[in-house]
Amino acid sequence: xxxxxxxxxxxxxxxxxxxxxxxxxxxxxxxxxxxxxxxxxxxxxxxxxxxxxxxxxxxxxxxxxxxxxxxxxxxxxxxxxxxxxxxxxxxxxxxxxxxxxxxxxxxxxxxxxxxxxxxxxxxxxxxxxxxxxxxxxxxxxxxxxxxxxxxxxxxxxxxxxxxxxxxxxxxxxxxxxxxxxxxxxxxxxxxxxxxxxxxxxxxxxxxxxxxxxxxxxxxxxxxxxxxxxxxxxxxxxxxxxxxxxxxxxxxxxxxxxxxxxxxxxxxxxxxxxxxxxxxxxxx
Amino acid sequence: xxxxxxxxxxxxxxxxxxxxxxxxxxxxxxxxxxxxxxxxxxxxxxxxxxxxxxxxxxxxxxxxxxxxxxxxxxxxxxxxxxxxxxxxxxxxxxxxxxxxxxxxxxxxxxxxxxxxxxxxxxxxxxxxxxxxxxxxxxxxxxxxxxxxxxxxxxxxxxxxxxxxxxxxxxxxxxxxxxxxxxxxxxxxxxxxxxxxxxxxxxxxxxxxxxxxxxxxxxxxxxxxxxxxxxxxxxxxxxxxxxxxx
Numbered sequence: 152x153x154x155x156x157x158x159x160x161x162x163x164x165x166x167x168x169x170x171x172x173x174x175x176x177x178x179x180x181x182x183x184x185x186x187x188x189x190x191x192x193x194x195x196x197x198x199x200x201x202x203x204x205x206x207x208x209x210x211x212x213x214x215x216x217x218x219x220x221x222x223x224x225x226x227x228x229x230x231x232x233x234x235x236x237x238x239x240x241x242x243x244x245x246x247x248x249x250x251x252x253x254x255x256x257x258x259x260x261x262x263x264x265x266x267x268x269x270x271x272x273x274x275x276x277x278x279x280x281x282x283x284x285x286x287x288x289x290x291x292x293x294x295x296x297x298x299x300x301x302x303x304x305x306x307x308x309x310x311x312x313x314x315x316x317x318x319x320x321x322x323x324x325x326x327x328x329x330x331x332x333x334x335x336x337x338x339x340x341x342x343x344x345x346x347x348x349x350x351x352x353x354x355x356x357x358x359x360x361x362x363x364x365x366x367x368x369x370x371x372x373x374x375x376x377x378x379x380x381x382x383x384x385x386x387x388x389x390x391x392x393x394x395x396x397x398x399x400x401x402x403x404x405x406x407x408x409x410x411x412x413x414x415x416x417x418x419x420x421x422x423x424x425x426x427x428x429x430x431x432x433x434x
Numbered sequence: 435x436x437x438x439x440x441x442x443x444x445x446x447x448x449x450x451x452x453x454x455x456x457x458x459x460x461x462x463x464x465x466x467x468x469x470x471x472x473x474x475x476x477x478x479x480x481x482x483x484x485x486x487x488x489x490x491x492x493x494x495x496x497x498x499x500x501x502x503x504x505x506x507x508x509x510x511x512x513x514x515x516x517x518x519x520x521x522x523x524x525x526x527x528x529x530x531x532x533x534x535x536x537x538x539x540x541x542x543x544x545x546x547x548x549x550x551x552x553x554x555x556x557x558x559x560x561x562x563x564x565x566x567x568x569x570x571x572x573x574x575x576x577x578x579x580x581x582x583x584x585x586x587x588x589x590x591x592x593x594x595x596x597x598x599x600x601x602x603x604x605x606x607x608x609x610x611x612x613x614x615x616x617x618x619x620x621x622x623x624x625x626x627x628x629x630x631x632x633x634x635x636x637x638x639x640x641x642x643x644x645x646x647x648x649x650x651x652x653x654x655x656x657x658x659x660x661x662x663x664x665x666x667x668x669x670x671x672x673x674x675x676x677x678x679x
Contacts, residue, residue, distance in 0.1 A: 195604045195605075195606050195607070196574075196575070196604050196607075309474070310474070339473045339474050339631045340631050340632050340633065340673070340676050340677045341473050341631070341672065341673055341676045342473075343676065344676050366604045366605055366606075367605060368605070403606070404605065404606060407605050407606045407608070407609035408605050408609075408634070409609075409612070409634045409635055409637065409638030409639075410634060410638075411633070411634055411637030411638070411660045411661060411663075412661065412663065414637070414638065414657075414661055415638075416616075417613050417616065418609035418612055418613055418638070419609065420606065420609045420610045420613060421606045421609075
């Protein structure tokens with residue numbers, strides 16, 4: 152598999168995740184490397200795409216079991232880190248942008264304070280510097296009335312604005328790896344483009360690697376250089392262009408999306424039994 | 435089937451008043467699917483809720499099947515239009531079994547206890563009969579939305595009002611639910627009003643699309659317009675391009 156950039160930040164080899172006593176691996180032997188590029192992970196609910204993202208951040212509950220032949224960030228193994236060390240890595244070297252800003256921001260803290268907290272924790276700034284850094288970051292994510300927004304609580308701002316705040320908070324410390332887990336699926340279609348463009352701009356500027364996790368294969372294809380398609384915890388296909396999709400699951404995912412330019416009477420749905428019979432052999 | 439003349443909805447709290455739907459008019463023919471597309475806060479859901487009889491603070495005229503209805507509906511008028519809500523997690527009672535969820539509309543309308551109609555309702559949306567004994571949390575998102583659709587159809591309405599029926603679902607499950615809605619429409623000659631922010635879903639389902647912005651309609655597109663990508667206003671063009679990423 153060719154890697155666009157030889158400068159690998161994150162290497163994942165043979166990642167397995169299982170929950171409590173379940174014999175089924177939620178993530179099953181997943182391997183990939185991330186350079187300074189945009190990598191997409193696509194799949195349905197339950198395909199293990201979010202679990203992969205969380206496993207990389209070591210954010211899974213203690214009842215789960217994560218193992219890997221190799222899981223390194225800049226050559227340093229992640230799985231051996233203590234919880235304390237992980238806390239200094241999360242947000243500073245790796246950041247996770249979550250789906251719905253209404254649930255993932257702290258509801259009882261003004262958003263300005265939450266962004267400033269990232270500066271205080273990871274950049275060692277004092278309260279005043281942190282406030283300034285937060286304001287600067289909000290300007291970068293194109294929020295118009297910065298001082299007013301900083302005093303507002305998450306429920307007082309719109310979803311699109313909330314996601315901008317989330318991006319500001321997560322990218323303030325210029326992490327090398329940004330994992331965006333469905334960053335736009337709680338947003339209106341019209342705001343989606345802006346948020347993605349913003350994310351792209353900031354990630355490029357910091358020269359970081361981005362992992363975009365989503366179920367919307369068309370969006371991921373237009374945004375990412377490489378796409379991993381996951382089904383039942385396994386990576387079934389790695390693509391650079393949608394047209395090359397050869398696995399029946401990937402093709403079904405593409406066909407399931409309504410496209411006004413190519414109207415069909417019925418949308419194609421996933422024939423799961425046929426997929427299982429064909430065997431999910433990775434190609 | 436549906437006609438709305440100069441509908442206004444304003445929410446008042448104290449001295450402030452917010453005019454959400456501003457003098458809109460529309461009509462939907464029998465067995466037609468009308469789509470309404472717009473961003474959050476444009477008033478599309480409020481319009482739909484007024485049609486369903488869930489919103490009382492409207493002025494103007496609404497005609498269902500040729501008869502004028504007021505904010506207070508009679509049972510016969512309520513039977514005519516049923517609604518499917520966006521969030522399948524929030525719209526089913528968490529501590530009622532599916533059978534009770536489905537029987538409830540029949541009971542509430544005083545048409546009997548409704549238990550006998552549960553198996554047919556489940557079958558019609560492609561769910562196994564065992565699901566009658568389950569609780570909503572034991573179902574997946576797509577299955578729950580099927581239950582919500584079955585519940586809306588319990589009273590054999592002629593009009594189904596769909597408020598973002600698939601935006602909480604994955605694309606692959608969305609395809610299944612959209613197919614189910616098309617099949618039911620063909621079988622029962624239903625009239626749909628579908629509200630969504632996703633133009634690609636609307637374009638797939640609808641014969642005609644109204645674009646709503648700040649409480650008014652700014653554009654109307656036919657199926658042919660959508661296929662060719664023709665828009666008549668800048669705002670509709672922007673929405674169209676955004677949904678084509």
